[in-house]
Amino acid sequence: MHLDFERDIVEIQEQIDKLLDLADRRGIDVSDEVTVLRSKLQDLKEKTYANLTPMEQVQVARHSQRPYTLDYVARVFTDWVELHGDRGYRDDEAIVGGWARLGGRSVMIIGQQKGRDMKENLRRNFGMPHPEGYRKALRLMQQAEKFGRPVISFIDTPGAYPGLGSEERGIGEAIAFNLREMSRLKVPIVSVVIGEGMSGGALGIGVTDRILMLEHSIYSVISPEGCAAILWRSAEHKEKAANALKLTAKDLHAIGICDEIVPEPRGGAHEDWDAAADVLQEALDRTVSELEKLTVKKLLAQRWAKYEAIGAWRDS
Amino acid sequence: MAWFRKDKKPLKAEDRRDVPTDVFDKCKGCGEILYRERLAQNLNVCPTCGYHLRIGAHAYISILMDAGSFEEFDADLRAADPLGFSDLKDYPTRIAAAEAKGKNEGLLSGTGTLEGIDVVLAVMDFDFIGGSMGSVVGEKIARAGLVALKKKIPFMIVSASGGARMQEGIYSLMQMAKTSTVLARIHDEGLPFISILTHPTTGGVTASYAMLGDVNLAEPGALIGFAGPRVIEETIKQELPQGFQRAEFLQEHGMVDRVVDRRELKAMVGTILRHQFAGWSD
Ligand SMILES: [Zn+2]
Numbered sequence: 001m002h003l004d005f006e007r008d009i010v011e012i013q014e015q016i017d018k019l020l021d022l023a024d025r026r027g028i029d030v031s032d033e034v035t036v037l038r039s040k041l042q043d044l045k046e047k048t049y050a051n052l053t054p055m056e057q058v059q060v061a062r063h064s065q066r067p068y069t070l071d072y073v074a075r076v077f078t079d080w081v082e083l084h085g086d087r088g089y090r091d092d093e094a095i096v097g098g099w100a101r102l103g104g105r106s107v108m109i110i111g112q113q114k115g116r117d118m119k120e121n122l123r124r125n126f127g128m129p130h131p132e133g134y135r136k137a138l139r140l141m142q143q144a145e146k147f148g149r150p151v152i153s154f155i156d157t158p159g160a161y162p163g164l165g166s167e168e169r170g171i172g173e174a175i176a177f178n179l180r181e182m183s184r185l186k187v188p189i190v191s192v193v194i195g196e197g198m199s200g201g202a203l204g205i206g207v208t209d210r211i212l213m214l215e216h217s218i219y220s221v222i223s224p225e226g227c228a229a230i231l232w233r234s235a236e237h238k239e240k241a242a243n244a245l246k247l248t249a250k251d252l253h254a255i256g257i258c259d260e261i262v263p264e265p266r267g268g269a270h271e272d273w274d275a276a277a278d279v280l281q282e283a284l285d286r287t288v289s290e291l292e293k294l295t296v297k298k299l300l301a302q303r304w305a306k307y308e309a310i311g312a313w314r315d316s
Numbered sequence: 317m318a319w320f321r322k323d324k325k326p327l328k329a330e331d332r333r334d335v336p337t338d339v340f341d342k343c344k345g346c347g348e349i350l351y352r353e354r355l356a357q358n359l360n361v362c363p364t365c366g367y368h369l370r371i372g373a374h375a376y377i378s379i380l381m382d383a384g385s386f387e388e389f390d391a392d393l394r395a396a397d398p399l400g401f402s403d404l405k406d407y408p409t410r411i412a413a414a415e416a417k418g419k420n421e422g423l424l425s426g427t428g429t430l431e432g433i434d435v436v437l438a439v440m441d442f443d444f445i446g447g448s449m450g451s452v453v454g455e456k457i458a459r460a461g462l463v464a465l466k467k468k469i470p471f472m473i474v475s476a477s478g479g480a481r482m483q484e485g486i487y488s489l490m491q492m493a494k495t496s497t498v499l500a501r502i503h504d505e506g507l508p509f510i511s512i513l514t515h516p517t518t519g520g521v522t523a524s525y526a527m528l529g530d531v532n533l534a535e536p537g538a539l540i541g542f543a544g545p546r547v548i549e550e551t552i553k554q555e556l557p558q559g560f561q562r563a564e565f566l567q568e569h570g571m572v573d574r575v576v577d578r579r580e581l582k583a584m585v586g587t588i589l590r591h592q593f594a595g596w597s598d
Contacts, residue, residue: 162548
């Protein structure tokens with residue numbers, strides 16, 4: 001699968017494939033041509049991915065071949081033990097959680113999980129959690145607190161699910177309660193936006209000491225489509241909305257909401273899952289190590305100060 | 317209950333007669349033409365059917381606070397435009413239009429007494445850009461909460477909101493975290509927080525402070541939810557059941573403690589605060 005702005009990249013890749021195929025069948029040496037094309041391809045990828053528009057960033061963040069939470073879990077951590085259920089209603093597979101090891105320490109992992117195909121997406125509700133998902137997440141975060149272990153939260157959701165059961169079982173309350181409890185959790189807590197972080201559904205596992213964002217991830221109060229439908233009265237204006245919302249990692253880092261941008265392999269994390277995971281592992285290990293040095297009192301004071309400082313207003 | 321859903325039937329000829337709107341209001345619940353002054357005396361609750369008409373922030377302050385006790389603070393905080401946001405209009409133009417109606421922002425806050433109990437009260441104003449939560453609303457709530465924390469007195473918020481102030485982007489989203497952080501500290505300090513939900517309370521406000529009361533009280537018939545009814549209908553491709561996301565539905569499903577008639581609200585809060593909190597003198 002490729003995105004519309006990748007047309008030239010795909011064309012060069014096809015030329016390379018054709019040449020290699022030709023070489024294979026006719027036994028000709030094409031290595032010089034292939035080397036030139038590969039270097040051209042690398043340059044083009046670099047140039048394209050360094051200059052994505054906000055809406056193109058949105059497309060990359062939602063790329064169907066992008067690594068999801070469990071893909072990182074398998075590469076960044078060891079000794080993964082998934083734990084299921086909120087102890088109240090059911091197991092919501094749109095949020096996964098469990099124990100794993102990172103750099104010699106045990107950590108609790110929470111993450112929104114999209115499905116790779118239609119069958120898995122039905123099970124995981126396209127990564128859109130119900131209340132019980134947020135309640136499972138909180139149960140596991142409090143378990144981490146009990147044992148003094150850090151929490152790492154992976155954000156990747158189009159939003160909390162807007163449905164009958166979701167409202168009946170109190171999706172608003174579930175998110176609200178998580179916000180309050182995460183702000184007073186007595187262990188280090190780090191979030192990383194790996195794909196799309198949309199609205200309160202993302203924030204529901206996102207009140208953390210540090211907010212990391214993968215280079216091509218996005219974080220926003222509303223999707224560009226949703227924003228365009230309301231403010232421009234048509235989803236067709238999504239590009240304008242994407243520009244206005246300042247939802248890219250770069251924009252959010254510039255205004256201090258994102259604490260660190262985690263670089264992705266050229267061409268995006270979907271091009272090389274292992275390389276993306278390596279960079280993320282280093283960033284997470286380093287960030288958790290920094291936070292572990294703080295006393296609980298200092299940790300909470302910093303977390304409160306971080307959130308209480310967010311906003312912009314005039315005094316007059 | 318009659319006020320759940322507006323009748324979709326076309327108006328009958330006699331309903332179209334001109335109502336002199338400066339003196340009379342028409343009840344949205346039962347269609348009765350009501351003398352405005354009489355309605356105001358009844359706290360804008362229809363005497364015939366009990367429908368709760370929407371009222372502004374100042375009205376809630378006079379309903380809940382002892383006469384003359386309320387002192388507003390942070391009245392000078394006004395919206396800024398941190399993202400340089402522009403849609404069909406630019407954001408500063410929208411702010412100026414809202415402010416021209418004589419309102420500074422979507423929330424009033426201050427201290428006062430309720431049946432003699434010192435409290436901090438914050439009231440949202442739906443008339444200011446749909447009661448949307450931007451930086452000013454979040455900052456005012458955070459500051460109000462810190463006053464309650466410092467004075468060790470109860471905190472109350474009356475909510476009415478269409479959700480996030482999209483023009484403030486991520487800043488708007490993060491106000492949910494900011495306000496919840498302050499409420500965590502109030503919780504840890506053992507201070508009461510009473511949330512009063514009025515029509516409508518949706519989006520990020522529902523998913524933060526409005527649902528975090530030790531006691532959540534809701535006015536009859538108030539629409540309360542995270543996703544708006546239209547978004548849900550578009551998602552599930554079916555019409556929503558009668559009474560869905562109304563205050564009574566939320567009580568039934570365990571999300572609000574009580575549905576309380578506006579005319580009994582002050583007495584109810586007083587009783588609850590006396591039960592909860594021994595830190596005041598009578
Ligand atoms: Zn009526």
